Amino acid sequence: MNFKTHKVSETTQLRLFKDMLLSRLIEEKMLILLRQGKISKWFSGIGQEAVAVGVTASLEEDEFILPMHRNLGVFTGRNIPLYRLFSQWQGKMSGFTKGRDRSFHFGSKEHHIVGMISHLGPQLGVANGIALGHLLKGENKVTAVFTGEGATSEGDFHEALNIAAVWDLPVIFCIENNGYGLSTPTREQFRCENLADKGIGYGMEAHIVDGNNVLEVYTKVSELAADLRDNPRPVMLEFKTFRMRGHEEASGTKYVPKNLMDQWAARDPLENYTEHLRNSGILSEALEVSYKTEIAHRINDHLDKAFGEDPVSFDEINELNDLYYPFEYKAFEKDSTxxxxxxxxxxxxxxxxxxxxxxxxxxxxxxxxxxxxxxxxxxxxxxxxxxxxxxxxxxxxxxxxxxxxxxxxxxxxxxxxxxxxxxxxxxxxxxxxxxxxxxxxxxxxxxxxxxxxxxxxxxxxxxxxxxxxxxxxxxxxxxxxxxxxxxxxxxxxxxxxxxxxxxxxxxxxxxxxxxxxxxxDGYYTLPLGEAALLKEGSALSLITYGAGVHWALEALEEMGITDIDLLDLRTLCPLDMASVFKSVRKTGKVLLLQEDTLFGGVMADIAAQIGEHCFENLDAPVKRVGSLEIPVPFAKTLESGYLPQNRLRKALTELLAY
Incomplete structure (x- = not known):
């Protein structure tokens, strides 16, 4: 491997070494813990460390990076406390997801990192949005997002590249081409010779980079990032690299030919870079030993802290309260005009x-x-x-x-x-x-x-x-x-x-x-989660929303029905079940109307809740009316038969007479 320094300082060269070493030693420790049953799963990036480390070191600390499973070097390169990573992998409260998600499925705004979801593709679009935000705020920033060769077949990949190109978004799309999507080789995934060609197809600059050469990664990304800050546009980088472990540890590597494994083992990014630093007189044996000793102690100390933390406990209120970001409704009053x-x-x-x-x-x-x-x-x-x-x-x-x-x-x-x-x-x-x-x-x-x-x-x-x-x-x-x-x-x-x-x-x-x-006139607000009682009566509760409200009003007028509650839900989530229960307990009869097809609609759940909480108040079975269980037809006569207006009138008559 040819390590061209390109005037990279010795301090930076040593930093890159130490960052790769830290990533490698953490991985080796995790593999031991996995065999001991102390963590549940591990996606190894051994053999690919140069990409994550090199890209992270190239960016400014307040520039966002969106990594994947095998990009441990992104997290350690941004100096996330190791015990928090270890707690994350053990599902503990000091992790970033409070035990709610595993592995690298998390983000940290403090560290300008946005982790992946298992569906892979969406994070490319998320990177576009972050980059667009920088442009709109007049900030000269770039965003880097990672994906693998397998995900380049996903529709989200192509959509994201197209948007970035059309909008000139300063995104560096980093593809780690390690030859296999789990076990499927690239020859069974796409026909282009190089993945970089896909970027060219979308009208963006694209480069192929030796992903096992950390100096090449660092210098290329640093050069591009500096240019993109002043001349916003997307760039695709295909990093040719290899993972020396399975997709995850349970997968193994039996599907990889031995000669291919041997070829990439000879190109180990850490071992080859270590030899370069030794030969250049930058890394002495004593300094290397001191680095390894310090990192080993650091890993063990942070592991002890993580292992010493109690398992996360279940609190139903906390779980429900964390579903939404806190929002305090602010009322803006209506204008009199x-x-x-x-x-x-x-x-x-x-x-x-x-x-x-x-x-x-x-x-x-x-x-x-x-x-x-x-x-x-x-x-x-x-x-x-x-x-x-x-x-x-x-x-x-x-x-x-x-x-x-x-x-x-x-x-x-x-x-x-x-x-x-x-x-x-x-x-x-x-x-x-x-x-x-x-x-x-x-x-x-x-x-x-x-x-x-x-x-x-x-x-x-x-x-x-x-x-x-x-x-x-x-x-x-x-x-x-x-x-x-x-x-x-x-x-x-x-x-x-x-x-x-x-x-x-x-x-x-x-x-x-x-x-x-x-x-x-003017700006005003209405609270979510409050239904509107449009008519009041005692004979029946008619509950609906959307176009159903107007169908109900028309039917009631045509049929001369006045003694009913007509409740417009207005919001379906949050749902105002208190108003529903109040009305049903008053009238004893309820008709639930929706435009959606009947089975599995919103009203099915409302009916179930009425059955659970208002059973003793009911004087008749809960009645639902909805559209037919077919796609929405085009011809007017067919569409009219599909929709529930006529069935609504029949249901009203039957329920009032029950």
Whole structure:
């Protein structure tokens, strides 16, 4: 191996050696502890230390790095206390996830590190968001993100590279090509000769680097980082390297040919670099021994501290309280001036006023800038706020959601418009696995609102008509809002944006221009988790939300029914079950109406809770009404039969007569 110093000081060369040595000695100790059953799992980076160490040393300490399982050198290079790492791997409270996640699935804002999730791909988009935040704040910073050769086949990888290229984001995409995705060799994963070619395909600069040569890694990344701070753009680096252990220890390495293993063993990054330092007169035997002795004592001392810590204890209140980032609702009172406007206008006003309220709020979505969005919610926003804050996106829902998460990590707020709520399926993974879990896992709020134009009744067919709120009410960590009236939509949207937790904000497009209401001027908020009692009576409780509210009002008027409670839930998570129980206990009969297909919908859980808590108050079985168990059809007659309005009238008649 040819170690060109490129005028790297002896002090820095020794630092790189010591950082690799620390990583290697920790790994060797972990392998012993794994065999002893004192840790549960280990993903070894032995043979790859030069990449993590070299990249970390090249960046400024306040520049974010997003590592993977085998990048221990990132964490040690940022001087994270070792006992906290050891506690993390043992699932103890001094770790970074309070025992809630394992391995390197954590972040530390203090150390500017954002750890991975097992789905790999989203972290590339998160890096984009962090880098975008730096650009918008006028900070000359770069962001480095790691992935492996296997993850370059994921859609999130391609989406993230495309966004970074289109937006000139200062991201260094670090691909550790160690030849195998678990056991699958690269020849069975892609056809390009080098992974760097994928970067070129997206119009970005790309380089191949010897990932076992720490000086080459350090000098190349240092050179690029310095340039990217002044000339923002993405760069891809393919590090050719090898892991000498299995994907994780249980996997073994039997699938690796012996001659290949021997070739890479001869290129061990630590052994070869140690020989270079010895031959250069930089590392004496005495200094090497002193380093190893000091590191060994340090590891043992911190292990003793971690082992001495009590196992984490379960406290139900603590677990539930840590699901969301603390949010203290602040009421902004309604203006006395009232205007009668459409639902779509109220949403636009709420969004516009929130942009004024929060200068760090960024809007992202397909066609939302010059075009104003397909429903014209953001029409005129571009002229007011500029393209930096009102951002057209490529068609890549998953990476845009991840980008929003990165903005949140960098202290920004984001509102993402799904052009149609149906398309959220293409961005499902980062919503339910990143946004929803990130605060519970390591205390990072996901300050993101996702706007969801949804609903049937407009003849849009199976792919533009779903109301899929039940996909998300099932996921702990998300909040779900679904207003039916313009005034509610405006105030609830403002609160959703104020809330630092992830919110899915459903907007029924069939109501956009058909429903008018009196809406206060100016900025105001409404609390999440409070239902609205629209009608009061004693014969029956009719509970619904969204378009169901208007279907209920129409049916009651047509049928001449007045003696009922009509409850509009408004938010589905948090859910105002207190108001539900109060109404049901008063009337003794309950009809639950939703537009979603019946099975597995929100009302199924509400029915179960009513059965558990109000059984003795019921005078009739709990009745649910929803749409047919089929996709939303296109033809008007079919769509009308699919939707529950006619079944609602029959259910009302039967339940009142029961």
């Amino acid at each position: 009232i205007r009668n406007i459409r639902l779509v206008d109220a949403i636009s006003e709420g969004l516009n006023l929130s942009m004024k309220q929060h200068p760090n709020l960024i809007l992202m979505g397909q066609d939302i800038a010059e075009y104003g969005g397909v429903f014209k919610v953001t029409e005129g926003f571009l002229e007011t706020y500029g393209k930096a804050r009102v951002r057209n996106t490529p068609i890549c829902e998953s990476a845009i959601v991840s980008t929003a998460m990165g903005l949140a990590i960098n202290g920004m707020k984001a509102v993402v418009e799904m052009q149609f709520g149906d398309f959220v399926s293409s961005g499902f993974n980062p919503i339910v696995n990143y946004l929803a879990k990130v605060h519970y896992r390591w205390g990072q709020p996901a300050d993101v609102v996702i706007r969801m134009p949804c609903g049937a009744g407009v003849g849009a067919g199976p792919f533009h008509s779903q109301t899929n709120e039940a996909w998300f009410t099932k996921v702990p960590g998300l909040k779900v809002v679904y207003p039916a009236f313009p005034a509610d939509a405006k105030g609830l949207l403002a609160t959703s944006i104020n809330d630092p937790n992830p919110v899915l904000f459903f907007e029924h497009k069939g109501l956009y221009r058909s429903i008018y209401g009196d809406v206060p």
